Amino acid sequence: MPDPAFWHGRRVWLTGHTGFKGAWLALWLHSLGAEVHGFSSGAVSAPSLYDLADVGPGMAGDVRGDVRSKGEVRAAVARARPEVVIHMAAQALVRRGLSKPLETFNVNVMGTAKVLDAVLAGSEPGAVVVVTSDKCYRNDGAGRPFREDDPLGGEDPYSASKAAQEHVAAAFRTLGLPLATVRAGNAIGGGDWAPDRLLADCMRAALAGEPMMLRAPESVRPWQHVLGPLEGYLTVAERLFGGEPGAAWNFGPAEADARPAAWVVDEVVERWRGPLEVRAAAPDAADGETPLLRLDSSRARELLGWAPRWDLPAGLDATVSWYARYRNGADMRTESLSQIAAYERASA
Numbered sequence: 001m002p003d004p005a006f007w008h009g010r011r012v013w014l015t016g017h018t019g020f021k022g023a024w025l026a027l028w029l030h031s032l033g034a035e036v037h038g039f040s041s042g043a044v045s046a047p048s049l050y051d052l053a054d055v056g057p058g059m060a061g062d063v064r065g066d067v068r069s070k071g072e073v074r075a076a077v078a079r080a081r082p083e084v085v086i087h088m089a090a091q092a093l094v095r096r097g098l099s100k101p102l103e104t105f106n107v108n109v110m111g112t113a114k115v116l117d118a119v120l121a122g123s124e125p126g127a128v129v130v131v132t133s134d135k136c137y138r139n140d141g142a143g144r145p146f147r148e149d150d151p152l153g154g155e156d157p158y159s160a161s162k163a164a165q166e167h168v169a170a171a172f173r174t175l176g177l178p179l180a181t182v183r184a185g186n187a188i189g190g191g192d193w194a195p196d197r198l199l200a201d202c203m204r205a206a207l208a209g210e211p212m213m214l215r216a217p218e219s220v221r222p223w224q225h226v227l228g229p230l231e232g233y234l235t236v237a238e239r240l241f242g243g244e245p246g247a248a249w250n251f252g253p254a255e256a257d258a259r260p261a262a263w264v265v266d267e268v269v270e271r272w273r274g275p276l277e278v279r280a281a282a283p284d285a286a287d288g289e290t291p292l293l294r295l296d297s298s299r300a301r302e303l304l305g306w307a308p309r310w311d312l313p314a315g316l317d318a319t320v321s322w323y324a325r326y327r328n329g330a331d332m333r334t335e336s337l338s339q340i341a342a343y344e345r346a347s348a
Contacts, residue, residue, distance in 0.1 A: 011060075015086070018042060038061060096196075130179060138163075202276065219261050222293065
């Protein structure tokens with residue numbers, strides 16, 4: 001579990017803090033007593049977890065800026081004077097990468113280079129964690145779980161940008177940054193409204209009373225609740241700060257939780273207390289997406305003692321419950337912090 005004694009009062013510079021994963025991480029860091037300085041281009045959707053969970057008032061710094069701007073990034077680092085850097089800001093959608101490849105490479109690759117250049121030039125953090133993706137691997141379609149030493153690649157722009165981001169991070173590690181990269185599977189959880197994400201598509205349709213269009217029902221992904229990999233990121237930061245060398249880390253679920261999309265949707269329908277119609281999307285709706293992806297996270301389990309505290313059924317319970325509470329008018333900051341506390345109490 002994250003060590004409250006380590007994080008209390010710790011200055012953390014978190015890029016992408018208004019995104020789905022970033023807002024959950026900011027809330028968790030708030031609960032641990034960290035001094036969180038955020039840097040982001042703004043909310044990624046309307047509504048957003050950042051707004052609904054009232055993340056902003058808990059921030060020590062809340063800067064709007066663009067990771068592609070060297071000046072804006074350097075100014076933000078100078079303000080934050082970070083002890084820990086967690087870089088999450090990204091163009092995070094495969095299908096957007098297909099329609100906007102240049103934007104994807106500029107944000108994910110050059111944005112990472114500018115963030116790390118600013119950190120190297122303007123601060124002396126004890127830990128830098130760069131969040132990439134499980135899609136950074138060269139996927140040959142064989143179906144075996146990817147390990148950290150497998151070749152990097154990616155045929156679509158998003159996946160290729162994440163492989164390139166890994167190379168950029170490795171180069172800055174050789175320049176002296178205490179840096180690790182983290183690669184997670186498909187994260188689910190309350191507060192995600194991004195397009196073309198399975199759980200977000202389900203819940204958006206359910207809340208609007210519209211049919212959910214299911215793409216690629218047989219595609220298999222390593223599904224996990226967002227708090228699982230976030231715990232891994234915090235653990236890596238603590239280890240780096242303690243002097244352990246930087247490396248790449250996979251954070252994925254147990255093998256049994258790599259499930260087809262159709263299975264996951266059926267489980268959501270069963271849990272949702274209300275109508276949710278599912279229809280098949282057009283045959284070409286999943287073009288550009290790989291049909292099979294699995295992660296081998298044994299290294300993190302063996303060397304970090306990390307494992308997800310919630311399996312996929314528990315993660316689905318928490319996710320659907322979050323949206324049901326939102327539908328019923330609950331205080332979503334209280335609900336989100338309550339879920340974090342429940343996750344902390346669970347056994348790995």
